[in-house]
Amino acid sequence: MLLKNFGFRFGVGAVAAVVAATIAFAGPIEDRQAAMKANGKAMGALVAILKGEAPYDAAVVKTSTDSMLANFDVFMKSFPEGSDTGAVETWAKPEIWSDMDGFKKAGDNAATAIKALAATTDEAGFKAAFPAVGGACKDCHDKFRKPKG
Amino acid sequence: MLFLVAALGAGIGWILSAPRPISAAVLPAHQGDAANGERLYNISGCFSCHKAAEGAPQADLPSGGRPLKTPIGLLYPPNLTPDDATGLGRWSEIEFVNAVQRGLSPWGTHYIPALPYTSYAHMRVEDVLDIKAYLATLAPVSSVVPAADIPLSFFVRRGLGLWKWIGLDTSPFVADSKRNESWNRGAYLVNAPGHCGECHTPRTIFMTSDQSRFMQGGPHPEGEGKVPSLRDLIGRGRYKDAADLASALEFGEIMGYDKLSSGGMGAVQTNMSKLPKEDIAAIAEYLAELK
Numbered sequence: 001m002l003l004k005n006f007g008f009r010f011g012v013g014a015v016a017a018v019v020a021a022t023i024a025f026a027g028p029i030e031d032r033q034a035a036m037k038a039n040g041k042a043m044g045a046l047v048a049i050l051k052g053e054a055p056y057d058a059a060v061v062k063t064s065t066d067s068m069l070a071n072f073d074v075f076m077k078s079f080p081e082g083s084d085t086g087a088v089e090t091w092a093k094p095e096i097w098s099d100m101d102g103f104k105k106a107g108d109n110a111a112t113a114i115k116a117l118a119a120t121t122d123e124a125g126f127k128a129a130f131p132a133v134g135g136a137c138k139d140c141h142d143k144f145r146k147p148k149g
Numbered sequence: 150m151l152f153l154v155a156a157l158g159a160g161i162g163w164i165l166s167a168p169r170p171i172s173a174a175v176l177p178a179h180q181g182d183a184a185n186g187e188r189l190y191n192i193s194g195c196f197s198c199h200k201a202a203e204g205a206p207q208a209d210l211p212s213g214g215r216p217l218k219t220p221i222g223l224l225y226p227p228n229l230t231p232d233d234a235t236g237l238g239r240w241s242e243i244e245f246v247n248a249v250q251r252g253l254s255p256w257g258t259h260y261i262p263a264l265p266y267t268s269y270a271h272m273r274v275e276d277v278l279d280i281k282a283y284l285a286t287l288a289p290v291s292s293v294v295p296a297a298d299i300p301l302s303f304f305v306r307r308g309l310g311l312w313k314w315i316g317l318d319t320s321p322f323v324a325d326s327k328r329n330e331s332w333n334r335g336a337y338l339v340n341a342p343g344h345c346g347e348c349h350t351p352r353t354i355f356m357t358s359d360q361s362r363f364m365q366g367g368p369h370p371e372g373e374g375k376v377p378s379l380r381d382l383i384g385r386g387r388y389k390d391a392a393d394l395a396s397a398l399e400f401g402e403i404m405g406y407d408k409l410s411s412g413g414m415g416a417v418q419t420n421m422s423k424l425p426k427e428d429i430a431a432i433a434e435y436l437a438e439l440k
Binding site: 135 | 407
């Protein structure tokens, strides 16, 4: 009886451990990739305005920049030690962990630029503030993202 | 007997691996045009590798010394400013042309083809001389760069002379008379000074450019990630049309064009953004028609 109970407990414990491990260790790469994908979508809406393919719309700018800031928050928190490789292919360069301060600074620059873009109130302001966002994207991708092919 | 064969083999190897420079006698009389040289300097991407070392006072000058990771070891690209002692100040025109187009130093050793002389070999020699004229207008910077960190450096360098028999095609660029001027301009810029194929065309097992897979992409030369294919960029939906591609090359991620800033392409795009609009449009026209 005791043994049987032990077996049951062990089984439940093992399942719980596997589930926990799946959440803890398969998580960050998927989280940050989902965040960047959502960011790309928001950027798409902004770039359409920038290129004149869509009319300037303050509401779209607000939704998009809100979404980018929220995604970015998740993104920057999804690089725990050891998540340089995982079950999913990742393009994160080892420099993220060897130069975590530089990476965080690049992230802060991007967040600052997005906030400045969100604070614009007309089309001219929007167009003037956008390059800083793109420049922050480029700066960080250059240093910390592997080429994707 | 075995010794004789080995000695004979080594002798032949020594002869075949000798430098084959361009003779000063064939250089055209040419008045260097620094403005055209600056344009060629930007499309050739000289600065990307020869940029100033970390912390150097004049960060925008090509004074060299920043480590460059290559498959065979660390290189420290040299100083291109016209400093007499540590730069190109005393280099003659023919020395410069042989370095850029044949991968030969003035003292007769082979340069590692991280310097893309395999592409620069197709350039018009006048354009090469113009780059020299442009470099001569820069402020001289005294910058001594560390020696390359390559195992068996002497044998690797001398052996490159043998590799050049198969790896270095010195044929000049020939315009396609069936195509218009801007397409041809684009083809020249992409394939000669722009040296796009050095990364975007994969290599054979002999590390020579695999022309049967021209611009099809491949492994990244620094060993991380992949270099994308440049074939059928429009058909595959990467860009809407040639104009969209031109705007991507001009603005990159500043206008939200993703994928143009990883693996060194960010630096390439920064260089390209400095080109006149008609050159960027010509490059885009040529690339957009690569099926």
